[in-house]
Amino acid sequence: MYVMKCSKGEKFCDGTLIPYGNIELTPSAGILNYGQGVLEGLKAYRTEDMRILLFRPEENAQRIKIGAERMCMPSPSIEQFVNAINQTVLANKRWVPPVGQGSLYIRPLLMGTGSVLGLAPAHEYTLLIYTTPVKSYHSGPLKLVVKDELHRAIPGIGGTGGIKSITNYSPTYKAGISARAEGFSDVLYLDAATGKFIEEVSSCNIFVVKGNAISTPKAEGSILPGITRKSIIDIAIDLGYKVEERAVPVEELLMADEVFCTGTAVVVNPVLSVTYNKTNAIYRTGSGTVSQKLYETLVAIQTGHIEDTKGWTVQVN
Structure with missing residues (x-):
């Protein structure tokens, strides 16, 4: 999974890939106490010639920026977001199903992870991206x-x-x-x-x-x-x-x-x-x-x- 951090009033720097696993949060994190967070969802698809395609990831990047602004959070640039998605999918490319058998679901989470007990924006933020292979969400009409x-x-x-x-x-x-x-x-x-x-x-x-x-x-x-x-x-x-x-x-x-x-x-x-x-x-x-x-x-x-x-x-x- 991909992790990128930012302090309040600063800009996101490029993050890093780490093994998928549990994350550690302070009990007073903004995401836990006041729900200061936004999410996204997109997919990676396998083609018949084994390429991997993303579908309009810049739209997800723009939407998470709009959501972050409403929730008083900084957000990565569109270029940073798309690059982070690209790196995460590359690291998980073995999990992209063959064409016609599903897709790789990608879940970005932008969260207030800094400590804040009063009703106010957190002082630290984390963009976390993880993936999972999926089949069709619904079976039938x-x-x-x-x-x-x-x-x-x-x-x-x-x-x-x-x-x-x-x-x-x-x-x-x-x-x-x-x-x-x-x-x-x-x-x-x-x-x-x-x-x-x-x-x-x-x-x-x-x-x-x-x-x-x-x-x-x-x-x-x-x-x-x-x-x-x-x-x-x-x-x-x-x-x-x-x-x-x-x-x-x-x-x-x-x-x-x-x-x-x-x-x-x-x-x-x-x-x-x-x-x-x-x-x-x-x-x-x-x-x-x-x-x-x-x-x-x-x-x-x-x-x-x-x-x-x-x-x-x-x-x-």
Whole structure:
């Protein structure tokens, strides 16, 4: 794993690779006491000719900088971040699965590791990057349920729903555990202000398909600007679909032809059904669907099967 440290008011210097293992933290570390930290997630892919590709790592670098600023933390430069990812993947290249059998998931963590007992930013920060080989996150289409008594993020632009703060995710546990106990895959959250518009699933963005039109909630305020989301929008436009980023009422979701989710973990995952109150909407899935076309195109770019005309992939070397 890769470790890079920085003191408050200074800039990150290049870090170093160390053996994967436990880390030591003071009990008064900012990350432990006040949740001062952000995370990222990206993948490395094996190609048929055995090269290893990263997918848009500079986007992760930019997003972690935005999140760090919101959480009052310094952050590495984009060049430092991408170089650190490259070194970490090279050190773990034997764990990158063969093409078609999975990918190497990469988890960067930027944390306030300095001692701070008062409610204030820490004085020392650590960027830690580790990896693990993964297969598909979900097996088959999703069955989602809307739980409007719990919310994922506060409305408006003042909260942290639009960044990958570590504090964003554990609040989804309660609703998620309840949903899975009822036979659902995950929870679809509505906006906390009105309860009328769809926002996100626990850890991925959502898209609604009606005819040739694809709609998705606008990535601002409480909506995370997903990198897979951003890429799928560009691919869909290239394929001739009309894409709108706007508020999507839950009633419109229930009348859709298709629904799918996007994210680093799920890639492009079709939704089989959404249950909202007493309504259970069923959607098209499988061969020939919009989500399948988008999935196949995205994965072909990520794994080098088709030419990357957008400059999205970076070869690890």
